[in-house]
Amino acid sequence: MKILGIGNAIVDVICKIDENFILKNDLTKGTMKLIFDEKQFKKLLSNLKIEKTVSGGSVANSIVGLSQLGNEVSFIGKISDDELGKKYEEGLKKENVKYLYSKKKEILPTGTCLILITPDSERTMCTFLGTAGKINKDDIKIEALKKSEIVFLEGYLWDEGDPKTAFDKAILNSNKVAMSLSDQFCVDRHKPHFLDLVKNKLDITFANEGEIMSLIDARNFNEVIVFAKEIRKQLIITRGGKGAISINGDEINEIDANDNLKIVDLTGAGDLFAAGYLHGYLNNFSEKESLKKGTELASKIIQKVGARL
Numbered sequence: 001m002k003i004l005g006i007g008n009a010i011v012d013v014i015c016k017i018d019e020n021f022i023l024k025n026d027l028t029k030g031t032m033k034l035i036f037d038e039k040q041f042k043k044l045l046s047n048l049k050i051e052k053t054v055s056g057g058s059v060a061n062s063i064v065g066l067s068q069l070g071n072e073v074s075f076i077g078k079i080s081d082d083e084l085g086k087k088y089e090e091g092l093k094k095e096n097v098k099y100l101y102s103k104k105k106e107i108l109p110t111g112t113c114l115i116l117i118t119p120d121s122e123r124t125m126c127t128f129l130g131t132a133g134k135i136n137k138d139d140i141k142i143e144a145l146k147k148s149e150i151v152f153l154e155g156y157l158w159d160e161g162d163p164k165t166a167f168d169k170a171i172l173n174s175n176k177v178a179m180s181l182s183d184q185f186c187v188d189r190h191k192p193h194f195l196d197l198v199k200n201k202l203d204i205t206f207a208n209e210g211e212i213m214s215l216i217d218a219r220n221f222n223e224v225i226v227f228a229k230e231i232r233k234q235l236i237i238t239r240g241g242k243g244a245i246s247i248n249g250d251e252i253n254e255i256d257a258n259d260n261l262k263i264v265d266l267t268g269a270g271d272l273f274a275a276g277y278l279h280g281y282l283n284n285f286s287e288k289e290s291l292k293k294g295t296e297l298a299s300k301i302i303q304k305v306g307a308r309l
Contacts, residue, residue, distance in 0.1 A: 003071065004075070010057040011087065014052040014117065014306055017048070027116070027126070032125040033127070038128060041114075052306055056113060058154045060075055063097055079132070081105045085110040100144050109131065113128075115267050123266050150177070152180075177204075178206065180271075181205065204234045206238075221239075236294075
C-alpha cells in the first residue's frame with residue numbers, strides 16, 4: 001500500500017450563504033468551529049439550503065485525490081451504521097479507496113461538516129464530529145500501518161483522550177508519518193502538542209503560512225525558515241498568492257502560485273495540495289515537481305464547488 005490516511009470521517013454538507021449569516025451566528029470567516037451540541041448543529045442546518053453532500057474530511061479528501069492519480073490508497077475513519085455512514089463508505093469505495101473500518105451502530109451519529117461559502121468564495125466550516133471524534137487505538141490496525149509506505153494524519157483528528165491513543169499508535173508503528181496542521185484553530189488549541197509532533201515525531205508536516213507562524217510564534221517568515229533548518233524535518237508550506245515552499249534541512253525549494261484562476265470555492269485547497277505533493281513524493285518526483293503537482297491540484301479544486309476533483 002502506498003499510503004494510509006487516518007482522519008475524521010465527515011460528511012460535507014455544502015451551502016452558499018451571505019455575509020450576514022456569518023455575523024448572525026457569531027462565526028469567524030475562513031476558520032473551522034467545532035459544535036458539540038447536536039441540537040445546535042441541527043438548528044444551524046435547518047436555516048440553510050444544501051447545494052451538495054459529499055463524503056469528506058481533510059485527509060479523506062487527500063486520499064481520494066491520491067487515488068484519482070492512480071496510487072494504491074486506504075483510509076481509516078470512524079462512522080456509525082446510519083444513513084450518512086453508509087453514504088460515506090459508498091463514496092470512498094466509488095473512488096477506489098480501501099476503507100479499513102467496519103462500521104457498527106454507535107451512540108453518536110456519523111460526523112457532519114457544514115461548509116458555508118460566502119460570495120467572495122471563502123469557506124467557513126462548522127463541524128459536528130459525532131462518532132468521528134471518538135476514534136481510538138482499537139480502530140487502528142498495526143498490520144495496515146506497517147504495510148503502508150506513509151501514514152498521513154490530520155490535525156483536526158488530534159484531541160486528548162481516545163484520538164490521542166489512535167495518533168500515538170499510528171506514529172509508533174508507521175514506516176513514515178506525514179501530517180497536516182489542518183487549521184489555525186487546531187494549532188492554537190493544541191500548540192504544545194503540535195510543536196512536539198513537528199519537532200520530534202513527524203517526517204513531513206503540511207501547513208499554511210498562518211498555521212506555521214502561529215505554531216512557533218514567528219514575527220516573520222524568515223523565522224519559519226530558521227526553525228525548519230534547526231529541526232531538520234521536512235516542512236511543506238503553502239503561502240496563498242506567494243506560492244508554496246518546501247524546507248528540508250538546508251534544502252529549500254519554492255514554486256509560484258498559478259495566475260488567472262477563476263476562484264469559486266477554497267474548500268479542499270490544502271487537502272488537494274497535499275495529495276499532489278505526496279503523489280510526487282511517493283513516485284520519486286523531484287521536490288520542485290512535487291510542489292508543482294500540489295499547486296496544480298489545488299488550482300483545479302478552487303475553481304469548482306467542493307473538495308473533490
